[in-house]
Amino acid sequence: MRLSDSIEQFIKxxxxxxxxxxxxxxxxxxxxFGCAPSQINYVLATRFSPDHGYLTESRRGGGxxxxxxxxxxxxxxxxMYLVNDRIGDSLSEEECLRLVSxxxxxQIVTADEAALMDASVSARALGVPVPxxxxxxxxxxxxxxxxxxxxxxxxA
Amino acid sequence: MRLSDSIEQFIKxxxxxxxxxxxxxxxxxxxxFGCAPSQINYVLATRFSPDHGYLTESRRGGGxxxxxxxxxxxxxxxxMYLVNDRIGDSLSEEECLRLVSxxxxxQIVTADEAALMDASVSARALGVPVPxxxxxxxxxxxxxxxxxxxxxxxxA
DNA sequence: CCGTATCTGACTTTCTTTGACCTACAGAGT
DNA sequence: ACTCTGTAGGTCAAAGAAAGTCAGATACGG
Numbered sequence: 119m120r121l122s123d124s125i126e127q128f129i130k131x132x133x134x135x136x137x138x139x140x141x142x143x144x145x146x147x148x149x150x151f152g153c154a155p156s157q158i159n160y161v162l163a164t165r166f167s168p169d170h171g172y173l174t175e176s177r178r179g180g181g182x183x184x185x186x187x188x189x190x191x192x193x194x195x196x197x198m199y200l201v202n203d204r205i206g207d208s209l210s211e212e213e214c215l216r217l218v219s220x221x222x223x224x225q226i227v228t229a230d231e232a233a234l235m236d237a238s239v240s241a242r243a244l245g246v247p248v249p250x251x252x253x254x255x256x257x258x259x260x261x262x263x264x265x266x267x268x269x270x271x272x273x274a
Numbered sequence: 275m276r277l278s279d280s281i282e283q284f285i286k287x288x289x290x291x292x293x294x295x296x297x298x299x300x301x302x303x304x305x306x307f308g309c310a311p312s313q314i315n316y317v318l319a320t321r322f323s324p325d326h327g328y329l330t331e332s333r334r335g336g337g338x339x340x341x342x343x344x345x346x347x348x349x350x351x352x353x354m355y356l357v358n359d360r361i362g363d364s365l366s367e368e369e370c371l372r373l374v375s376x377x378x379x380x381q382i383v384t385a386d387e388a389a390l391m392d393a394s395v396s397a398r399a400l401g402v403p404v405p406x407x408x409x410x411x412x413x414x415x416x417x418x419x420x421x422x423x424x425x426x427x428x429x430a
Numbered sequence: 431c432c433g434t435a436t437c438t439g440a441c442t443t444t445c446t447t448t449g450a451c452c453t454a455c456a457g458a459g460t
Numbered sequence: 461a462c463t464c465t466g467t468a469g470g471t472c473a474a475a476g477a478a479a480g481t482c483a484g485a486t487a488c489g490g
Contacts, residue, residue, distance in 0.1 A: 119337070120336060120337035120445090120446075121446075121447075122445090122446065122447085123337075143468085143469095144468075144469055144470095145467090145468065145469080153447075153448080154447065154448045154449065155468090155469075155470095156447085156448070156449080156469095156470080156471080156472090157446085157447060157448075158469095159469085159470065159471080160446070160447075164445085164446090176468095176469060176470085177454085177455075177468085177469080178453070178454040178455055178467085178468050178469045178470075179453095179454055179455025179456055179466090179467060179468055179469080180455065180456045180457070180466075180467050180468070181455085181456075181467085181468085182454085182455075182467075182468040182469055183468090183469090184469075212444090230387065230424075230427055231386065231387070231390060233423045233426075233427065234387060234390050234391070234420055234423055234424070235390065235394075236423070237416075237419040237420045237422070237423040238390075238391075238394040238395075238416050238419065238420055239394075240419060242324060242415070242419055243412070243415050243416040243418075243419035243420075244412055244415065244416070245415055246408050246411045246412050246415070247408070248404055248408055248412075252402050252403070252404055255402045256399070256400055256402050256404075256412075259398065259399045259400065259401055259402070260393075260394050260399040260400070262399075263393040263394065263396060263398055263399040264390050264393045264394055264399075266393070267389050267390055267392075267393040268386075268390070271386055271389060276435090276436075277436075277437075278435085278436065278437085299478085299479095300478070300479055300480095301477090301478065301479080309437075309438080310437065310438045310439065311478090311479075311480095312437080312438070312439080312479095312480080312481080312482090313436085313437060313438075314479090315479085315480065315481080316435095316436070316437075320435085320436090332478095332479060332480085333444085333445080333478085333479075334443070334444040334445060334477085334478050334479045334480075335443095335444050335445025335446055335476090335477060335478055335479080336445065336446045336447075336476070336477045336478065337445085337446075337477080337478080338444085338445080338477075338478040338479055339478085339479090340479075
């Protein structure tokens with residue numbers, strides 16, 4: 119088991135019990151997991167970024183802290199943000215997978231839908247002789263098309 | 275006995291003992307068989323490809339892994355027929371839509387899934403300057419990829 | 431002997447973990 | 461108020477850990 123995963127899980131468990139917000143001490147947490155304090159920052163950066171649906175704030179010095187807030191946006195708000203702002207004209211396979219995985223985490227799409235989306239934008243699915251740049255352009259369009267479909271469905 | 279065949283058998287034995295899914299470490303497996311790690315990739319490519327009825331995913335870096343999912347023998351007959359025989363190398367948008375609609379009628383996929391599939395293969399989604407022939411080739415691959423994914427889930 | 435299948439090794443890419451150094455804040459002492 | 465000092469978090473680059481890729485060597489069936 120990866121350390122990062124353990125820390126991620128620990129924080130998510132904290133967030134699950136009560137409230138959308140948790141406050142913690144970087145050094146204590148690092149101590150608890152027996153790792154470098156900066157490891158905590160790594161976990162925050164890779165698993166609790168705004169893209170993942172979290173905001174973090176912190177304070178240094180005596181009595182310092184890190185606060186993690188789970189952003190509660192409605193599914194369609196989130197989808198519209200992705201379609202209109204986040205996704206541009208081009209999206210790599212990795213970016214697609216990350217996005218889909220985040221939507222799944224946030225329970226905006228089901229695991230089955232996520233799998234379907236992954237399948238459609240995978241390299242395997244697009245394995246024809248076309249320049250990567252064009253494939254990435256297609257991925258962006260495909261993602262938008264699918265997300266709008268889901269948004270439409272969700273209004274019901 | 276070929277090394278590749280031994281590795282293939284080993285993995286298939288793992289898959290035979292319950293569960294349609296197995297996770298392994300590339301380096302450990304290579305160590306066990308006393309071969310180059312890339313040999314594992316060769317086996318995956320030549321014996322566990324989607325054409326053979328398997329899906330694979332992996333992760334690099336510390337704590338990395340390779341996961342193999344068996345689809346054949348678990349997916350619905352109908353889906354595998356489509357993937358293996360019915361869908362060739364090329365599929366027009368109209369053909370896609372017709373196919374998806376049939377699957378929905380036959381309740382093999384849900385309405386939501388059907389909508390997603392439609393969205394991904396639509397002209398809107400693939401609207402980049404690429405010859406139609408190539409788009410149709412992509413559609414065929416995308417459909418196969420998505421159907422495999424559904425088959426993997428439908429362990430029925 | 432030829433074409434295909436198998437194997438290897440060098441190099442690449444991705445993800446994780448650590449450590450050294452930097453910056454911000456609070457409170458004590460002047 | 462002003463500085464000094466200890467506490468706490470931030471940054472970044474480098475090391476480490478796995479898996480991926482691909483060209484070329486080797487082996488094998490016909």
